Amino acid sequence: MEERAVLAQKIGQMNQASGQPPFLLGDEQDAMLRVASAAKGPLSPAAIQTVFRELVSSCRSLVHEPSVAFLGPLYSYSHLAAIHRFGRSVRSVPVGSISAVFEEVNRGQSDFGIVPLENSTDGRVADTLDMFARVPVRICGEVELEIHHALLARCQRADVKEVYSRPQALSQCRNWLARHLPAARTIEVTSTSTAAQLAAEKPGAAAVASLEAGVHYGLNVLAEQIEDNPGNATRFAVIGDQPARRTGRDKTALMFQVEHRPGGLADAINVFKRYRLNMTWIESFPIPGSKRAYLFFVELEGHQTDLRLRRAISLLEQKTLRLEVLGSFPCNTGDEAPNAGRE
Numbered sequence: 001m002e003e004r005a006v007l008a009q010k011i012g013q014m015n016q017a018s019g020q021p022p023f024l025l026g027d028e029q030d031a032m033l034r035v036a037s038a039a040k041g042p043l044s045p046a047a048i049q050t051v052f053r054e055l056v057s058s059c060r061s062l063v064h065e066p067s068v069a070f071l072g073p074l075y076s077y078s079h080l081a082a083i084h085r086f087g088r089s090v091r092s093v094p095v096g097s098i099s100a101v102f103e104e105v106n107r108g109q110s111d112f113g114i115v116p117l118e119n120s121t122d123g124r125v126a127d128t129l130d131m132f133a134r135v136p137v138r139i140c141g142e143v144e145l146e147i148h149h150a151l152l153a154r155c156q157r158a159d160v161k162e163v164y165s166r167p168q169a170l171s172q173c174r175n176w177l178a179r180h181l182p183a184a185r186t187i188e189v190t191s192t193s194t195a196a197q198l199a200a201e202k203p204g205a206a207a208v209a210s211l212e213a214g215v216h217y218g219l220n221v222l223a224e225q226i227e228d229n230p231g232n233a234t235r236f237a238v239i240g241d242q243p244a245r246r247t248g249r250d251k252t253a254l255m256f257q258v259e260h261r262p263g264g265l266a267d268a269i270n271v272f273k274r275y276r277l278n279m280t281w282i283e284s285f286p287i288p289g290s291k292r293a294y295l296f297f298v299e300l301e302g303h304q305t306d307l308r309l310r311r312a313i314s315l316l317e318q319k320t321l322r323l324e325v326l327g328s329f330p331c332n333t334g335d336e337a338p339n340a341g342r343e
Contacts (some may be wrong), residue, residue, distance in 0.1 A: 005059045012063030022064040025141050026244045028056055029330050057087020066111040069093040069104035075213040076193040081143045081236040082114045096190060098127040102135040105239050112240040114143065118281070119234045121172045121227070124297075128237070129285045132255060132326060133295055139253050139327035141238030149173050149192075149227045151181075152219035153199050153206035160184050160222070164195035165208035173208055176226040181206075193217075235332070244329045250303040251280060253326035256316065257287070257295050265296065268319050275312040277302060295322075303328045 012022035035052045036045035060066070068086055070078035072094020078101075079094065093110050095101055104110040116125045131137075149169055153160055160181055163170070167188045170177070177186060184206070189195050193216075195207035200217040207219070214221055244250070258264040272279055281299040302309045304325055317323050 001055060004055065005062060008059035009062050012060075016063070021242055023060050024245065025238070025242060026247060026330055028060075029141070030247065031056065053084075053087045054089070057089040060087075061089035065089065065091055067091040067093050067109075068112045068114060069095055069101045069110040070114040071095065071098055071101060071116075071191050073191065073193040073197065075196070075210060075216045076191045077145065077147060077210060077234060078114050078116065078191075078236065079193070080210060080212060081116075081145045081234075084145055085114070085141065085143045085236075085238060086112070094193075098125075099131055102131040102137055102239070105137050105241075106135050112140075112238055112242075113137070114236050114238060116168075117142070117235045117237045118283075119147070119168060119172070119232070121229045121232050122168050124283045124285075125168070126285070129283065129295075129297055130288070132297070133285065133287070137239045138241065138243070139237045139329055140240050140242050140244050141329045142251075142332050143236040143238065144332045145234055145236065147172070147227065147232045147234050148210070148225050149208050149232075150211050150214060150221050151206055151223040151226055152196055152209055152214040152217075153222055154219060155204060155206075157181070157206075157222045159204055160206040161204035162187055162202070163206050163208060164189050164198045166190065166192050166195070169195075169208045172227045172229065172232055175228045176223075177208075180223070180226075238329070244327070246303040246305055246328070247330045249331050250301075250328050251299050251331055252302055252304045252309060252328040254298045254300070254313070254316075255295055255322075255324045255326055256298070256320040257293065257322040258320050260292055268296075268316060271312050271316045271319065272298075272300060274315075275308045277308060277312055297326075 015022050032049050036049055039045040039048050068082045068090050070082045074094055098115055101113040101115050105113040115128045117128055118124050163184050163186050169192050170186050192209035193213050196209045196213040196217045199205045199207035199219055258268050278301045283297045284294045287293040287295055
């Protein structure tokens with residue numbers, strides 16, 4: 001471990017001396033994959049990666065401790081995704097909204113941000129797509145996280161009068177709550193951690209949040225895994241200025257607007273078929289203040305430096321009113337969560 005730390009310092013200093021970032025997210029992810037493939041048991045690849053992630057995080061902090069913004073407070077699911085990607089040796093920057101995460105990164109106040117992109121139960125996260133349309137930040141990675149909700153409180157379940165949580169979390173547990181707490185009023189707040197704070201302060205209040213949030217705020221666990229979909233998972237985007245190098249197992253995210261006419265979208269998507277590019281995700285999003293105008297978010301297999309993708313992007317520019325490459329990044333390893341919302 002100490003030998004690795006010494007080498008990490010030397011490499012980071014060499015990178016900085018040559019004008020490069022002290023560390024590269026893609027290199028770290030490659031290292032995690034190699035560790036997982038070398039696992040022979042009895043520890044699982046995921047368990048070994050958990051330990052190794054903290055070693056990488058600690059070594060990285062010897063050269064540069066990155067700041068990571070996320071929707072807080074601490075131990076929200078966005079915070080857990082940040083820990084899953086960066087480890088604990090970072091400067092955590094919890095903020096009050098998804099838009100604030102984008103602004104932190106856009107203004108250079110944080111090195112990276114973690115924002116929820118889609119959920120396997122509820123689909124796209126509209127707040128995130130809206131900010132991609134407004135703020136010029138780029139995607140440089142992704143994190144997939146299994147989402148298991150718990151009912152947390154300082155009172156007994158029979159005494160719960162109100163249940164607080166983020167709208168998406170309440171939606172993902174609606175059937176369980178209707179069955180087990182039919183008389184309790186559900187109240188939406190900005191994050192699951194905020195809900196846990198309220199449950200710690202208000203008599204008769206409970207929160208739908210993570211077990212980690214319950215530990216942090218001193219709450220009792222009234223019920224575990226109350227999500228209606230046992231395969232519930234959320235995919236998060238890592239946003240930041242650091243471009244991801246080509247790995248051969250990459251995805252590229254695009255955002256574009258087409259002319260409002262018959263066949264406009266079909267003409268654009270046909271470009272991907274022409275160059276044999278596989279779409280892994282597509283979403284439409286209404287443009288604020290515009291009538292019948294939509295932005296389309298697409299993810300494709302491949303890196304933006306690949307010849308076929310470069311040619312497709314060039315042709316797509318001719319068929320769209322607006323086109324932005326949001327970034328290329330390695331596909332998630334999927335060590336702790338199944339794919340969410342794939343085509």
